[in-house]
Amino acid sequence: DAKTTQPNSMESNEEEPVHLPCNHSTISGTDYIHWYRQLPSQGPEYVIHGLTSNVNNRMASLAIAEDRKSSTLILHRATLRDAAVYYCILLIYNQGGKLIFGQGTELSVKP
């Protein structure tokens, strides 16, 4: 299975930007990069996804390296509600939409 590598944990201060890195060196040309997060005691929720170009939505931005072997999820102004485990996942085109979750990055936000 295609693999992603993320730091186990990161810390941020409230109101500051957060850059969450992800390495996916085995990515192939048709694999989408998805990010989900899981708040305490809840199911995961979708954050953002992309294929080649950088993407923005109301929750975050996704910056994808030119060679697509890494990506960065950017939270522009962290809030206490953003404290969660963030998962970077490759959605493999020919595997029917399966998401293979790794260990994720646990983000803590300090007031």
Next chain:
Amino acid sequence: DVKVTQSSRYLVKRTGEKVFLECVQDMDHENMFWYRQDPGLGLRLIYFSYDVKMKEKGDIPEGYSVSREKKERFSLILESASTNQTSMYLCASSLSFREGSNEQFFGPGTRLTVL
């Protein structure tokens, strides 16, 4: 608002019992998924379905079966519950397999304890 509901938030069963976990989505999604989540192991895919009466094994199907008789409902069945099936079970749905971009919507989870 999109919604995935699961029949119970908490469930306690005894070893050997047959257990049904129900999941319903109201978004007319084609795909539905069952995961389990354990500390240190993350989320692992048990089974998924891309159409009514269709099912595919995920990464850890042993000891489980599924049923999808209607598009909106996907059931996970533990034929004979064992203590190593104590876990958080999460159901999800997504629109279609035809695009690699489809997001999955998750339910709140069922915490199952097998005694």
